[in-house]
Amino acid sequence: MSFLFDPDSMVVTTALELLDSHQPVSVEDSTCEACGAQSPCDTAVNARQVELATDFSRRFPG
Numbered sequence: 530m531s532f533l534f535d536p537d538s539m540v541v542t543t544a545l546e547l548l549d550s551h552q553p554v555s556v557e558d559s560t561c562e563a564c565g566a567q568s569p570c571d572t573a574v575n576a577r578q579v580e581l582a583t584d585f586s587r588r589f590p591g
């Protein structure tokens with residue numbers, strides 16, 4: 530698996546912040562509490578893609 534992003538890059542930092550805020554309101558209500566779209570909203574999906582493409586092992590070597 531190849532990684533596209535460095536964990537310290539602005540892209541990744543922003544994506545993780547977005548992932549944090551774009552969450553469903555509750556277990557019963559899957560509306561995104563940040564943008565009001567059905568969760569997972571496009572923002573959360575895109576942010577998750579970035580997270581999956583990030584090599585976090587670089588931050589914690591060994």
Ligand SMILES: [Zn+2]
Nearest residue numbers: 551561564570
């Ligand atoms: Zn959202």
